[in-house]
Amino acid sequence: MSDFKAIAAVTETLKALLEQELPGLAVEVLKSPVELGGVAPKVSLYLYRVEHNAFASNLDWQALTESRLVAPPFGLNLHYLVTPYGPDELETQRTLGEVMRVFHENALLRQDHAALALPLSDMTEELRIVPRTLPLGDMLDLWRGFEKAAYRLSTTYEVSTVLIDSRVTRTVRRVQERVLDVSPRR
Template structure:
C-alpha cells in the first residue's frame, strides 16, 4: 500500500526507467514539463522525450473492496485505486530523431511493461507493488483535442496507462467482535 505521494513517485519511477534503460545510454533527455512548455530550436543537439501525466482516474474495478482488518478491533477503509494516463511526446530539431526517440522510449516501456523492484522509487521503493504499463490506443481526434487544449499544433504522441496505483485511506473504524448471542425461540 502507498502514501499519498504515490502519483509523484510513479512519475519519478517512469522518468528514471526511461533515463537508465535507453539504448544507447544518454540517447535522449527526459522532461516532465507540460508539452506546451517544451521548445525546440536548431541549437538543440540532444533530443528529448516528454513524459506528461495527462489524466488521473479512479479504477472502477477496485471500487467495491471491503474494509480491511488492521489490528484487534480496527478496520481500515480500502485504498483509493487509480489509473494514470501519460502522454509520451518526442522533441528534436530533426523529425527522424523524434521517431527514433519515440521508438526507443516505447521499447523501454515494452521491455518493462511490469515495473517492480529496484525500478520503483519514493514510497514505492522496497515494496511488492507492481506498475502495469499498457500502450493505450488514442485516436487522432483525442490527441488533437489534447494539443488544441495546449494551444499548440499537433505533435506525434502516444498514450500509456499505468494501472493500478493505490493511495491508502486514513479512515479507520473501531469494531468489537461478537462474543455472545442471545437467541429467543418460541413456538407458534
C-alpha cells in the first residue's frame, strides 16, 4: 500500500525500469508526446487515464490496534500511452519493440524489484504491466485530443493495481461477554 504519491511513483518506476533495461534510451514522462521531437531515440510515457479498480473496492477495514480500524485502501488502474521517437521510421519501430520487450519481460513488479520507486516500497500488491490495445478509432481519438498533433506510432499499457491508503479510522469496542439465552419460548 502507499500514499497519494503512488500515481507519480508508478510513472517513476516505469521510467527507471526502461532506463535500467535500455541504457542510453531517453525516457520522457514530463511532457506530452506532441511536445517531443528530435532525432535521438527516445520514448514518451504519457499517463492519459486513471480509473478505479473495481476489485479493490471489496477490501475490508484493517485493524491498527485492538480498538482502532483503518478504512480499506482504494485501488487504481493507470493507462499509459507509449510513443517512440527516432531519426527515422525503422529506428522508431526498433525503439517501440525494445520497450514492449522490457514490459513483457517485467510484467510483474514485486516489492523487491530494483526499479520500484520509494513510495511503493511498502506495497502489498504486485504491479502488473499489461498491454491494452485500443481499437484504431479510439487511438486516433486519443491523438486528436492533443492540440495540433498528427497520429504517431504508439501503443498503450495498463498498470494495476495501485493501492492508496486511506486515512479514515474508527474506534471500535470488542465484545467483552456474550450471553446466550437457550430457554424455550412460548
